[in-house]
Amino acid sequence: MTSPVANTYREYGVNYYPKLVSAIPFTPVTGPRLMLKPDIKPAQVLPLICKKIAQHLNEFDMSSMHWLFVDKQLSDELLHSNQLCRHSVQFQWFNRSYLDFEHYLSYFNSRKRKSIKKERSKIAADGVDIVRVFGDDLSEQSMQFFYRCYKETYNKRSGHDGYLTAEFFNQIYRTMRQNIMLVIAHKDDRMIASALYIYDDSQLCGRYWGTLEECNNLHFEVCYYQGIEFCIEQNIPQFNPGTQGEHKILRGFEPIYCYSNHFLSKKAFHDGVGRFIEQEKSLLEKYKTDAEQLLPFKQQ
Known part of the structure; x- marks a missing residue:
């Protein structure tokens, strides 16, 4: 544009x-x-x-x-x-010493707290399991799966494979593996979606995501809620999920x-x-x- x-x-x-x-x-x-x-x-x-x-x-x-x-x-x-x-x-999220996701939601008003819980429960009801992979658990195979999701999602949306190449993702895996976290969604023993995050002690940054199958609320779970939980668990003070998106406001991104x-x-x-x-x-x-x-x- x-x-x-x-x-x-x-x-x-x-x-x-x-x-x-x-x-x-x-x-x-x-x-x-x-x-x-x-x-x-x-x-x-x-x-x-x-x-x-x-x-x-x-x-x-x-x-x-x-x-x-x-x-x-x-x-x-x-x-x-x-x-x-x-x-x-x-719109960014700030960690105000939350103990866990439930503690975070306790600061929401009742109606919006129920809305978030309903979104997350639908993921489980659809048989989708979510895992976060980072540190020594991060593998070349998981990075390759993320790239497949990234490429196929760009193809559906824009008609090309995306701006970043497989070699780029291979290189950041080799050189900054300890600063990468992947969220991977599984359904019926298949991996169906993934999101890539970069982090250090001061900030978590959500960069890209992709999905091979459509599933209600999966984007919110993989790109927002899992990032929030990771920040709480790792005591990371803030989470930058990227630009745009007023839908982030109702999930607590300020x-x-x-x-x-x-x-x-x-x-x-x-x-x-x-x-x-x-x-x-x-x-x-x-x-x-x-x-x-x-x-x-x-x-x-």
């Missing part, structure tokens, strides 16, 4: 691509974007970095620079260097701001995008507030 900014460039007969991007590909997760020595603060070097970026854009006829999913502190520093700040909203920063080399476009961001800001504030009102937790 072409972005609105790219469409605007095309309408004016100006090339939007190539552009510069600072991000982790296929990973909408906030994280470090600068590699600095511990004794160097971003504010000390960002003005020079941004000046050099602007020169590079002009020298190679590039349209813009985009810093995606930066932390708020870096975003604020970039804003001081004329890198426009844009907000977005994600709206938070994410930050990106942007510099467009042509002043007219830069100023126009800046005006759009200002107009958008109040709408996003309202969206976040409205989402907070939909959370399933009891009123304190």
Whole structure:
């Protein structure tokens, strides 16, 4: 899908691509974007970095620079260097020292607690068993099954095998096995679905899932509830299930701001995008507030 900014460039007969991007590909997760020595603060070097970026854009006829999913502190520093700040909203889960999933649900209001329990009971009633595989139990065969689910689900949805290859998944299995958790669904002694998570001591990130058979509520179980249970068991403080999805709110995923920063080399476009961001800001504030009102937790 072409972005609105790219469409605007095309309408004016100006090339939007190539552009510069600072991000982790296929990973909408906030994280470090600068590699600095511990004794160097971003504010000390960002003005020079941004000046050099602007020169590079002009020298190679590039349209813009985009810093995606930066932390708020870096975003604020970039804003001081004329890198426009844009907000977005994600839904994330926070572990408030829950003892188990039942304890977590005890903070829900009655109606929504019953709804979650009903969703999960239907999985069992359909004869589906769920297992979480990680650490020494994670095998090459389980990763290969996940890739099959990933590929077939992309094929059904988009008509291609997905953007990531079998070799990519083999490589992360070889190099970061201790940071991977798979959820695998079984039915009648067959594996029918799987989801891949990446985690460390600070965060669990849900990345991809796929299914070979349709089953009611399986997506919610494999991609959300199992991740929540894993965080509680492993004492992981937060769970980022990925972008979009208002359906996450009713399952206890809270709206938070994410930050990106942007510099467009042509002043007219830069100023126009800046005006759009200002107009958008109040709408996003309202969206976040409205989402907070939909959370399933009891009123304190």
